[in-house]
Amino acid sequence: MPKDSLSITDNRTGRTYELPIQDGAIRAADLRQIKAGADDFGLLSYDPAFMNTASCRSAITYIDGDRGILRYRGYPIDQLAEHSTFLETAYLLLHGELPSAQALDDWEYGVTHHTIIHENIKKFIDGFHYDAHPMGVFVSAVAGLSTFYPEAKRIEDETSRKNQIFRLIAKTPTLAAFAYRHRVGMPYAYPDNDLSYTGNFLNMMFKATEVKYAPHPVLERAIDVLFILHADHEQNCSTSAMRGVGSSHADPYSAMAAAAAALYGPLHGGANEQVLRMLREIGSLANIPAYIQRVKQGEVKLMGFGHRIYKNYDPRAKIIKLTADQVFDVTGKNPLIDIALELERIALQDDYFVSRKLYPNVDFYSGIIYEAMRFPVDMFPVLFAIGRTPGWLAQWQEMLLDKEQKIARPRQVYTGSPVRDYVPIEKRT
Numbered sequence: 001m002p003k004d005s006l007s008i009t010d011n012r013t014g015r016t017y018e019l020p021i022q023d024g025a026i027r028a029a030d031l032r033q034i035k036a037g038a039d040d041f042g043l044l045s046y047d048p049a050f051m052n053t054a055s056c057r058s059a060i061t062y063i064d065g066d067r068g069i070l071r072y073r074g075y076p077i078d079q080l081a082e083h084s085t086f087l088e089t090a091y092l093l094l095h096g097e098l099p100s101a102q103a104l105d106d107w108e109y110g111v112t113h114h115t116i117i118h119e120n121i122k123k124f125i126d127g128f129h130y131d132a133h134p135m136g137v138f139v140s141a142v143a144g145l146s147t148f149y150p151e152a153k154r155i156e157d158e159t160s161r162k163n164q165i166f167r168l169i170a171k172t173p174t175l176a177a178f179a180y181r182h183r184v185g186m187p188y189a190y191p192d193n194d195l196s197y198t199g200n201f202l203n204m205m206f207k208a209t210e211v212k213y214a215p216h217p218v219l220e221r222a223i224d225v226l227f228i229l230h231a232d233h234e235q236n237c238s239t240s241a242m243r244g245v246g247s248s249h250a251d252p253y254s255a256m257a258a259a260a261a262a263l264y265g266p267l268h269g270g271a272n273e274q275v276l277r278m279l280r281e282i283g284s285l286a287n288i289p290a291y292i293q294r295v296k297q298g299e300v301k302l303m304g305f306g307h308r309i310y311k312n313y314d315p316r317a318k319i320i321k322l323t324a325d326q327v328f329d330v331t332g333k334n335p336l337i338d339i340a341l342e343l344e345r346i347a348l349q350d351d352y353f354v355s356r357k358l359y360p361n362v363d364f365y366s367g368i369i370y371e372a373m374r375f376p377v378d379m380f381p382v383l384f385a386i387g388r389t390p391g392w393l394a395q396w397q398e399m400l401l402d403k404e405q406k407i408a409r410p411r412q413v414y415t416g417s418p419v420r421d422y423v424p425i426e427k428r429t
């Protein structure tokens, strides 16, 4: 009997099966040979919410949730946050290796020269109501881009894929900033190619009457670090949406609009917005114990706490805390940080959180920084989406090039009525 195998005895039939184990996994399709009778479809694995199912093999991001480890292409997240830039990290995620100096120059040039959006996309954004949530605008505008680049449908063409990757990484900050400026009624600020990726984003967001916007270097770097921390996180809800929609060979704009829609939810990338609203609701240190009590009674969730994968401190949250201090030196302290720190201190001592391994996640502190930098709360998920764009694209491309992948199509366990005859309406009770 091979050592790397699993023996299963089906007690319905008494038969025993040998399933190979590769990389710590059995193939769910191997279960299909296990049948109770000739007509039996074969055994399925039932896994709501994909708690224990690997949907792909991936070489992009490694997470060890129990030990609080996150690596992109093998590089620890703290080293990338300290030494890399967002665009270099994006290159790494997409190409698998850090770029040479020349490759990085070419890459940055390519992204920088795709930042402008078609004027009709601007008009499209104009059509939204004045109080439209910027994430709704963002999701729609990303989907809308597909109509401007019909060649994006040629997903098997490497050059076409490369062009759409440049466009998506380059244009997401423009769409995000335009969505914001429409919301506040300010004229759109066009991209400035003299600035860095994040410097230009701050320019498009906050430029007022000055002839040339000069981003504060500390804030520019802080946003860059936050984008690095958000750049990929293996098979999360939005990435699974990107892969799932992309598996039907939809163009990358349509697939990424789906990914961004998945990110919008409060249990995923929308959590950073909810954290801020929660901290404001708590309002003062004195109100924290009562709020913790409500969490323990199941009335509310402690937003920004808990993670499907991390059952230890989220390594990104540690880095974000350091970034917060640097930002507050420039902007002044966001008073909500005191509530957040105290909330964390109490939660980490409380058996409810300790026994469930609930620790602060990436969203717990990011919103406090964004707010200190004058981003409105409803822009937070959009900021997350800009940072996650290279990860979504790297995962999409990996999925397309993976010979084992096909259109994503889960099975179900049917629990409805057995077959029955149609009842005319006059005979229904």
Ligand code: ACO
Residues within 6 Å of the ligand: 266, 267, 268, 269, 271, 295, 300, 301, 302, 303, 304, 305, 306, 307, 308, 309, 356, 358, 361, 362, 363
């Ligand atoms: N506050 C209070 N209790 C919580 C929280 C929380 N934030 N998160 C989990 N729990 C409790 C659950 O009620 C459950 O308790 P029980 O065993 O008594 O029923 C237990 O902890 C396990 O939680 P699950 O919901 O089973 O964990 P799951 O892995 O399904 O959910 C999730 C993970 C969605 C992130 C969850 O922790 C949550 O809702 N957190 C708040 C939202 C949030 O911060 N999301 C951002 C995640 S990071 C990201 O997407 C970028």
